[in-house]
């Protein structure tokens with residue numbers, strides 16, 4: 280959990296806006312039904328289950344202020360999220376459906392835009408990990424992950440999957456290929472330990488990534504504007 284005025288983690292720089300961001304391939308991709316929560320959950324379950332607003336609404340709603348840290352070195356402090364704890368979703372809705380035998384250790388989260396990220400189940404059970412549908416007192420907009428996104432403040436932004444449509448519970452990492460180049464994806468990506476990627480030390484990735492921030496923000500802004508123009512036409 281992050282306090283608004285705690286020092287920033289190593290290598291991070293504060294921004295006072297919250298840009299739409301990601302890998303460039305995802306800039307022009309948006310969810311078709313941003314108002315409808317539907318997350319298909321499967322893998323090591325006896326049968327699939329789709330999480331929707333009604334099911335999630337049975338769980339406690341939590342509000343939380345937390346900082347957001349993109350691996351490319353920008354941070355935005357003090358975002359106010361609202362949603363449900365991943366731990367409650369897991370314990371109340373998913374764990375009861377697990378197959379007996381092997382234990383679930385890894386969770387793959389998939390967005391409607393084709394994005395995906397994985398985290399150890401243990402990391403997702405931390406109390407500050409949310410499935411959020413509101414940001415700063417308003418329904419989550421398309422730019423920031425409507426209808427539902429993962430908020431995992433201790434992990435770099437690239438683990439915080441937007442436009443969530445799928446949750447896959449796995450008993451091992453075997454056969455799972457992370458998205459994108461291997462060096463860009465750390466198994467845990469903890470911000471405090473500067474786990475930016477693999478094979479290359481975090482402090483070096485800082486310098487490789489920093490020049491990408493400005494053009495990437497601009498690219499994502501152009502894509503959002505183009506979508507609005509299309510929508511109005």
Ligand SMILES: Nc1nc2c(c(=O)[nH]1)N[C@H]1C(S)=C(S)[C@@H](COP(=O)(O)O)O[C@H]1N2
Nearest residue numbers: 298299300301305349390394423436439441
């Ligand atoms: N579905 C989806 N989730 C995603 C991404 C994406 O492109 N698509 N980009 C990731 C990255 S790298 C970051 S930094 C954050 C950015 O979140 P924001 O656009 O709300 O600032 O989303 C993460 N989750």
Ligand SMILES: [Mo]
Nearest residue numbers: 349350436437
């Ligand atoms: Mo990021």
